[in-house]
Each structure stands twice: as C-alpha cells, then as structure tokens.
Amino acid sequence: MRTRLLRVDANHPDLALIREAAAVLRRGGLVAFPTETVYGLGANLQDPQAIQELYQVKQRPFEKQATLHISDFKQVEAEGVVVSPLAWELMSRFWPGPLTLVLSRPDGSTVGFRMPSHPVALALLREAHVPVVAPSANLSGQPAATTAEQVFKEFADQIDVVLDAGPTPIGVSSTVVDLSVQPPRILREGAMADPIQQFLGRAHASSEEKDSVRLHRK
Numbered sequence: 001m002r003t004r005l006l007r008v009d010a011n012h013p014d015l016a017l018i019r020e021a022a023a024v025l026r027r028g029g030l031v032a033f034p035t036e037t038v039y040g041l042g043a044n045l046q047d048p049q050a051i052q053e054l055y056q057v058k059q060r061p062f063e064k065q066a067t068l069h070i071s072d073f074k075q076v077e078a079e080g081v082v083v084s085p086l087a088w089e090l091m092s093r094f095w096p097g098p099l100t101l102v103l104s105r106p107d108g109s110t111v112g113f114r115m116p117s118h119p120v121a122l123a124l125l126r127e128a129h130v131p132v133v134a135p136s137a138n139l140s141g142q143p144a145a146t147t148a149e150q151v152f153k154e155f156a157d158q159i160d161v162v163l164d165a166g167p168t169p170i171g172v173s174s175t176v177v178d179l180s181v182q183p184p185r186i187l188r189e190g191a192m193a194d195p196i197q198q199f200l201g202r203a204h205a206s207s208e209e210k211d212s213v214r215l216h217r218k
Contacts, residue, residue, distance in 0.1 A: 099177065102178040
C-alpha cells in the first residue's frame with residue numbers, strides 16, 4: 001500500500017480532495033486527518049475489517065474503545081445513548097471543540113463522542129456518510145501527532161490517506177469527561193480541563209442546591 005498525502009487548506013479545504021478521502025473511508029480505508037487538537041486516524045465504524053486494521057496499525061489493545069467523531073448533534077442520538085440535560089448543556093456550550101464525552105446506552109455499554117472544530121475534520125465527517133471512529137494518529141502509547149509529517153513518518157505505506165492541513169492549532173489532546181457515572185469524571189485533562197472543571201463544579205453546586213430546596217419543602 002502506498003500512502004497518499006493530500007495537502008488541503010486548513011480553513012477552506014478543497015471539497016474534491018475531501019470527498020476523495022471520504023470515499024476511501026467508506027470503502028474501508030484508513031484516513032489520517034487534522035483536528036484542532038491532534039491528528040486523528042479515521043476508520044468506518046460499520047466496516048469490521050477496517051476497525052481491525054485500525055487497531056493493528058496503531059498497535060492498540062482491542063478492549064480500548066475508540067471515539068466516534070461526529071459533525072452533527074443528531075449522530076449522538078442515533079447511537080442510542082442516554083443524553084442527560086447535563087450532556088446536552090456540555091454539548092451546546094463546548095461543541096464543536098476539544099471535548100470528548102462518554103455517554104452510556106441503556107444496556108450499560110458506553111460510547112465516546114467528539115465534535116472537532118477543525119474545518120477539514122468537519123468537512124470530512126460530513127462527506128463520509130458513515131460513522132467514523134478516530135483515535136489519535138500515533139502508535140499506542142506514543143505522543144500524539146500534531147503534523148502530517150509525523151503521521152506520515154509513523155504510518156507510511158500502512159494507511160491509505162493523510163490529509164495535510166499543517167500543524168494542529170492546539171496541539172494537546174481533547175478533554176475527556178465520563179458522563180456514564182455519577183458524579184461525572186474527567187478521564188483526561190486535555191485542552192479544556194479548567195473550563196470543564198469549572199462548569200462541572202457549578203453544575204454540581206446547582207444540583208445540590210435544588211436537592212436541598214426539595215428536601216426543605218418536604
């Protein structure tokens with residue numbers, strides 16, 4: 001396999017190139033693309049062979065879930081997860097952006113969601129027309145790639161396409177919040193740790209205040 005490096009403008013990506021990369025995803029290929037945090041390595045969630053190749057290329061343990069990257073809020077509900085008022089508020093305030101939310105299904109399983117703000121990532125996700133999982137584009141346990149050159153050096157001739165839009169603006173992985181547990185937990189501090197911690201602290205205080213009022217009324 002020969003990896004193709006497609007250079008695209010970070011703010012105004014060529015739609016023809018984006019659609020070319022999206023077609024690769026649909027047919028089971030692996031595509032690296034920039035987000036505002038780090039480069040991700042995308043695969044079609046509906047293609048078991050593509051998912052297996054993704055894990056093999058990254059040398060990632062199969063029991064470790066990969067985050068579903070989305071371009072539309074409706075894609076969250078389509079996965080059958082429980083979306084609490086707190087989840088909706090976090091999504092509304094911080095998406096698109098460097099925040100990953102872990103939500104639970106009624107059967108107890110969980111799904112991680114991320115809506116990146118990078119124009120190239122959003123364009124690719126919109127054009128893919130399939131659910132795209134995208135862990136960071138690096139070997140498991142190694143530092144996340146912030147440039148296409150780093151991705152290409154790591155995975156040359158192992159993946160199909162690298163969308164090169166230059167260095168990622170933030171260069172730090174997304175903040176991960178687990179909303180499948182109570183109280184919610186920050187699993188990875190990442191790029192938005194401070195504002196997310198402040199938000200969760202206010203939400204917790206507000207919830208305790210409401211509970212106190214209800215008890216007082218009883």
